[in-house]
Amino acid sequence: MTDKAFVFDTALRLVTLTGLRAQSLRELRARLPEVPLSSIFQHTHQEYLAHDFQRSQHYNDFARWVSDTLREEALGEKLAAIDLLAFTTLEELRGEIIATIDTYLAQLDRASYECRPEDAFHFCQSRSFVLPTGLVAHDVPEFFAKVASISNASLYFHFFEARLRLGRRTSDFSRWLSDRGRDDLAGAIDKLNPYTRSLDELRVDIVAVGGANGGAA
Amino acid sequence: MTDHHLDDYRPIVGDQVIDELHVLADHVRHRRLQHINSTSVGGGVAEILTRMVPLLRDLGIDTTWDVIKGNQAFFAVTKAFHNALHGGKESITEEMLDVFRETTAMNLADLNDYGDVVIVHDPQPAGLIAKRPEVGGRWIWRCHIDVATPDPRVWNFLQKYVEGYDASMFSMPDFAQRLSIPQYMVPPSIDPLSDKNRDLTNDEVQAVVARYGLDPERPIVTQISRFDRLKDPLGVLAAYRLIRRRHDCQLLLAGGGATDDPEGEEVLNEVREAAGNDPDIHVLELPPFSDLDINALVRASTIVMQKSIKEGFGLTVTEALWKRKAVIGGAVGGIRLQLLDGVTGFLVHSPEGAANRAIDLLNDPELRQAVGDAGREHVRENFLTTRHMRDYLLLMLAMEHQGEELSVLTTR
Numbered sequence: 004m005t006d007k008a009f010v011f012d013t014a015l016r017l018v019t020l021t022g023l024r025a026q027s028l029r030e031l032r033a034r035l036p037e038v039p040l041s042s043i044f045q046h047t048h049q050e051y052l053a054h055d056f057q058r059s060q061h062y063n064d065f066a067r068w069v070s071d072t073l074r075e076e077a078l079g080e081k082l083a084a085i086d087l088l089a090f091t092t093l094e095e096l097r098g099e100i101i102a103t104i105d106t107y108l109a110q111l112d113r114a115s116y117e118c119r120p121e122d123a124f125h126f127c128q129s130r131s132f133v134l135p136t137g138l139v140a141h142d143v144p145e146f147f148a149k150v151a152s153i154s155n156a157s158l159y160f161h162f163f164e165a166r167l168r169l170g171r172r173t174s175d176f177s178r179w180l181s182d183r184g185r186d187d188l189a190g191a192i193d194k195l196n197p198y199t200r201s202l203d204e205l206r207v208d209i210v211a212v213g214g215a216n217g218g219a220a
Numbered sequence: 221m222t223d224h225h226l227d228d229y230r231p232i233v234g235d236q237v238i239d240e241l242h243v244l245a246d247h248v249r250h251r252r253l254q255h256i257n258s259t260s261v262g263g264g265v266a267e268i269l270t271r272m273v274p275l276l277r278d279l280g281i282d283t284t285w286d287v288i289k290g291n292q293a294f295f296a297v298t299k300a301f302h303n304a305l306h307g308g309k310e311s312i313t314e315e316m317l318d319v320f321r322e323t324t325a326m327n328l329a330d331l332n333d334y335g336d337v338v339i340v341h342d343p344q345p346a347g348l349i350a351k352r353p354e355v356g357g358r359w360i361w362r363c364h365i366d367v368a369t370p371d372p373r374v375w376n377f378l379q380k381y382v383e384g385y386d387a388s389m390f391s392m393p394d395f396a397q398r399l400s401i402p403q404y405m406v407p408p409s410i411d412p413l414s415d416k417n418r419d420l421t422n423d424e425v426q427a428v429v430a431r432y433g434l435d436p437e438r439p440i441v442t443q444i445s446r447f448d449r450l451k452d453p454l455g456v457l458a459a460y461r462l463i464r465r466r467h468d469c470q471l472l473l474a475g476g477g478a479t480d481d482p483e484g485e486e487v488l489n490e491v492r493e494a495a496g497n498d499p500d501i502h503v504l505e506l507p508p509f510s511d512l513d514i515n516a517l518v519r520a521s522t523i524v525m526q527k528s529i530k531e532g533f534g535l536t537v538t539e540a541l542w543k544r545k546a547v548i549g550g551a552v553g554g555i556r557l558q559l560l561d562g563v564t565g566f567l568v569h570s571p572e573g574a575a576n577r578a579i580d581l582l583n584d585p586e587l588r589q590a591v592g593d594a595g596r597e598h599v600r601e602n603f604l605t606t607r608h609m610r611d612y613l614l615l616m617l618a619m620e621h622q623g624e625e626l627s628v629l630t631t632r
Contacts (some may be wrong), residue, residue: 004600011487013240014626015240015244015610016614017404017405017406017611017612017614017615017618018393018397018404018405019402019403019404019405020390020393020396020404020405021396021403022396022398022399022403024396026442039625041625041626090261098444120368120369121368121394121551121552125393125394125396127393127405128625129625130404130614130618130624130626131625131626131627132617132618132621132626132627132629133626133628133629134240134244134247135245135630152574154236164626168625168626169626172384192382
């Protein structure tokens, strides 16, 4: 157990362009091993931060492009079904995406479609800057009180980015709660699936964990 | 320039966005930022800088803006470059390249004060990079144009300059190139408090409608754009004639000129000729500083079109979306980033497509309202000045943390 306070950070991002593109499934497959891991993160996660005008069928850019542009809907569904929570490194996640495409291509008994240049998939990367928000929690009740007011960007950083890009393997929240001797609360937060909820919903769920387990003030 | 302060944007974008800008500014306030472009009036770049430079200063960032000089021959060459970079057919001669080099040399001799971070906008001043070994600093080339399929000769000529920079900026992923320097995606923006975008009363709108002789009782289909072939004003005219077979409406084609675009008058004459004597077609050549009129004309419009054939970004689309207008745009360039088809607007590929969508929208006020509302939120989150400022501040930071993918910054 540690007395260390929880410092709420946020991450601000620039999108960088790799100049790499794909117009067919085979091109996408060929590019995947060579793109940086931050590109894998960008295309599997950026949609969670975007405004949800209409709930996307696929939050994963690869799945969406394969379905909507290449009309390989079955592969799109398989890519979208990859359980992001099951991976603690982006390299493993990249491997799963490649394996899913390979399996599909091996069973494909026709030529796959090549899209027009203007509909190509463009590999981007996320360039992040992590900054303190100024919000600090010194104990568990204060933590749950402050979680309720943090921004989506802050929530996204501690839940998605810290886990996969900083290699922390779990969300910052559950790690800190566990360090405070509250494995019950950490476990309950680990059970939340951030990939099936909007960030606003996720925040409500986290606050509810505190309320239901005697963590709130 | 603007007399607005950052705090004036709090009610529009929220406290969090403004607070973030202050936090970021704390990390780069020790650096002097300089913008360099080729025109102080007309065109999207000048508009953005006119609004953004004072706001960056308000944030405590020492920001300057310089404009290079050039004669008519130089701007004719850079216009040909512009068209060729957009993929148009242009004959580029060695003499033209010499004109570019000579003007660059003249500006290199003229301009002697440089910032710590220098953002050079578009091809016209790109050659100033030759000054870098002497003055130092971090240099970023900002490309506002659609270079998805550039003429290879012009791009290769330009690339030699571009690769001398520390980084480049493009408006969307489609414009990315194979470059040896980092490429950032930074879409442009509009200022919600500028005269072109601020809220107007109904009386203010109607006064402008009356002054330009439009009928306030009948639908107005509008394209606000420079008179430029790449904006396809003749395609809009063709669409209007198809719409008129099904729906009564007026057509408004309005635009101003930019000092770095010598083709405007020629295209305006073509449009006037094609419009003929139809009293419902209003072709307006607006002088500089007509922003309030443009604002009112868009607000009075039933549908806004931006039927471009090529488009760097299409700020006229952003402006119309911000006013909750139903927008029909050519499926090119940055318009595709703004009009999420069927959600925040409609993308089309031909005058016929534009006419079909316009007829649907004229018949369906609820659909116009729905896409207009979604469009405004899309702009609020992605295409306002405050987001653009944040990206520039992040870029300044990126220049200090080159080579990193994720930088953890401590409190300053």
